[in-house]
Amino acid sequence: MNETTKPEKVSIVLHSGDMDKLYSALIIANGALAMGMEASIFFTFWGLQRLRKDASWAMPAAGLDNGPLSKMHMLGLGKKMIEWRMKKANVRSLEQMMTDFVELGGKVMACDMTMEIMGIKQEDLREDLIGEYCGVGTFIQDARESTVSLFI
Amino acid sequence: MNETTKPEKVSIVLHSGDMDKLYSALIIANGALAMGMEASIFFTFWGLQRLRKDASWAMPAAGLDNGPLSKMHMLGLGKKMIEWRMKKANVRSLEQMMTDFVELGGKVMACDMTMEIMGIKQEDLREDLIGEYCGVGTFIQDARESTVSLFI
């Protein structure tokens, strides 16, 4: 394999279920896609929970309730304030960013081992977004072909 | 250095002491070894605590008590349920995965600075598993020779 055939790709394992980490993952991945690179996200462990149909992405109101809220409050910022600032800064919602990711050609991989352990079925997940149900081997193959690999 | 001599390797810094992160690290590392790649894990900070002789890896019962338990419960799953599901999914225990890692040729590096700060001696650690006691420079050298580097 030489450099000219090596795809410029960003490959991310999303292990965390924290909303702020999902945000970071999507901002990096969509940034890479916008720069003409490929991008893939392997949703595993707590990260996979974010692909459940019943997971709420309605940021910041609902999302901030599941974790980052306390940190935000530590900074002295209320929910309404964050919501207003994000709108003002043209930051897209998680739902929009997930849709952008898929539409821009990003690949969503759902970890099948996590599904088995946690008893999650394909119909419980956002099948409209998922490109592949697979194991860690698929992620590793992806990562070794990538320029940038991140564990989030 | 050209591509043909570059070893295909996965290099991981394990900073976290969370059981679920150790799981992820070993699943990725063992996956890489199974695919014919090399793999190394640099155990540092809280991660190094998991190499203590007195650290319990008896997943899920004991392990889940140190952190991930509350998250699991959030998902409405009890310990017994998780234990049963993992057995059913043929997921190996952490102890087994650590042993597999070493037997498959994976390299366990113990951070000597963490040992000094936390007052940990070699005899406090699982010397049977550790391949090298070293500093961050050894990890960096390892990472720059790797195809995939992850901070966990």
Next chain:
Amino acid sequence: MNETTKPEKVSIVLHSGDMDKLYSALIIANGALAMGMEASIFFTFWGLQRLRKDASWAMPAAGLDNGPLSKMHMLGLGKKMIEWRMKKANVRSLEQMMTDFVELGGKVMACDMTMEIMGIKQEDLREDLIGEYCGVGTFIQDARESTVSLFI
């Protein structure tokens, strides 16, 4: 791009605001600089908070109050003990490590989107340390030119 022109660089996204993670980031980055590599850290989300003028880095006393303290206590070590051990192990303070990083040629990038969302102005930040105020695209460009990329 061939291997001879590719800069040997370590590129880090610092998403976390935890003191122990900042420590790890700087130890790795300064280690890379000491080995003749380039290094850059993109401070974003909670990580950016650590660049505020009013953020305390006075490790371990003050720093340990913001998070890692409880973990340290879990290990049965008091603040004074940690402080003494770090001094004995010649571990530099975070303030010293940040200064070293910049003086050794490391690049500090401040995420402008985080600044906008959280209402942080340039004068609120340690302008003496920051090399560039920029977006995720700058980090991605940096990471694709790097040998090692880490999300911390």
